[in-house]
Amino acid sequence: MSFPQHRPRRLRTTPAMRRLTAEYRLDPAELVLPAFIREGLSEPNPITSMPGVVQHTTETLKRAASEAVELGVGGIMLFGIPAERDAAGSAGTDPNGVLNKAIADVRAEVGNDLVIMSDVCLDEFTDHGHCGVLDADGVVDNDTTLEIYGRMAVEQARAGAHVLGPSGMMDGQVAVIRQALDDAGFQDVSVIAYAAKYASAFYGPFREAVDSQLTGDRRTYQMDAANRREALLEVELDLEEGADMVMVKPAMSYLDILADVAAMSPVPVAAYQISGEYAMIEAAAANGWIDRRRAIEESVLGIKRAGANIILTYWAAELAAWLKESK
Numbered sequence: 001m002s003f004p005q006h007r008p009r010r011l012r013t014t015p016a017m018r019r020l021t022a023e024y025r026l027d028p029a030e031l032v033l034p035a036f037i038r039e040g041l042s043e044p045n046p047i048t049s050m051p052g053v054v055q056h057t058t059e060t061l062k063r064a065a066s067e068a069v070e071l072g073v074g075g076i077m078l079f080g081i082p083a084e085r086d087a088a089g090s091a092g093t094d095p096n097g098v099l100n101k102a103i104a105d106v107r108a109e110v111g112n113d114l115v116i117m118s119d120v121c122l123d124e125f126t127d128h129g130h131c132g133v134l135d136a137d138g139v140v141d142n143d144t145t146l147e148i149y150g151r152m153a154v155e156q157a158r159a160g161a162h163v164l165g166p167s168g169m170m171d172g173q174v175a176v177i178r179q180a181l182d183d184a185g186f187q188d189v190s191v192i193a194y195a196a197k198y199a200s201a202f203y204g205p206f207r208e209a210v211d212s213q214l215t216g217d218r219r220t221y222q223m224d225a226a227n228r229r230e231a232l233l234e235v236e237l238d239l240e241e242g243a244d245m246v247m248v249k250p251a252m253s254y255l256d257i258l259a260d261v262a263a264m265s266p267v268p269v270a271a272y273q274i275s276g277e278y279a280m281i282e283a284a285a286a287n288g289w290i291d292r293r294r295a296i297e298e299s300v301l302g303i304k305r306a307g308a309n310i311i312l313t314y315w316a317a318e319l320a321a322w323l324k325e326s327k
């Protein structure tokens with residue numbers, strides 16, 4: 001191929017020309033806002049390592065949800081932080097547990113105007129901080145954990161979640177949750193599978209966000225950063241088990257994985273721009289080392305360009321407001 005007369009700069013000459021020829025553009029509807037609610041708070045509690053993100057009270061969570069609706073944001077992903085934790089993570093299956101109550105409160109506030117997603121995982125609820133219950137040797141017990149996930153899922157569906165997000169990386173979790181939902185009459189509640197979730201250092205600030213009790217790491221259940229092909233196996237397994245959407249997580253260090261999954265997935269593909277990715281950009285911007293808004297927009301656009309149809313980002317509301325103002 002040879003185009004001796006071609007000068008690509010012609011299409012970059014004016015903002016209007018660049019806008020016309022842009023291959024990708026962001027839309028608030030594809031963004032999902034992850035949000036934390038902590039039991040027993042009277043005021044929202046700032047998360048130091050995630051400037052601008054808080055642990056919500058019921059009131060401030062409801063406000064954040066209705067603001068998201070006004071901004072045209074596509075969804076919200078809820079995480080709960082209980083007052084009491086135990087080895088089995090009982091607060092997760094308690095219908096009056098912090099997360100289940102928050103789901104009901106948000107659903108009462110926004111109805112069907114926002115897709116309400118919730119985290120089906122035990123790490124916020126266990127006193128040891130692992131995503132499942134432990135066996136006698138202290139190893140996360142896959143199948144005992146699945147049974148608890150099934151019960152958590154039904155309570156979250158009953159509370160009013162539209163989409164459940166099992167993030168624990170137990171084998172078979174999507175199948176068990178699907179079955180539990182169907183048995184309980186929740187055929188229309190969807191599952192977004194954290195299909196390719198890697199054991200990542202970038203989850204660091206999330207530990208503060210949920211007051212995690214974890215010592216050690218999650219390498220026996222989350223994926224190894226060295227593996228690319230294996231992500232496709234994880235996605236295929238989750239699809240076979242009935243996943244309605246699949247996710248790649250983290251996003252920015254895994255854009256190759258995201259592109260691979262986008263190329264083969266017959267269902268919508270999500271990517272989660274996680275706490276550490278947020279923190280890095282906020283920290284550099286706070287130091288004046290990068291332009292905050294441009295770095296945020298560029299990072300999220302990169303995730304979209306790699307193939308994400310849905311992007312979970314702590315900047316969802318702010319980004320949606322920018323997109324609205326530039327319309």
Ligand code: PBG
Pocket residue numbers: 119121122123124131167168202203204205206218273274275276
């Ligand atoms: C597990 C879970 C984690 C995140 C979402 N769900 C933590 C982990 O796997 O260690 C991380 C999200 C983020 O870092 O923003 N329930």
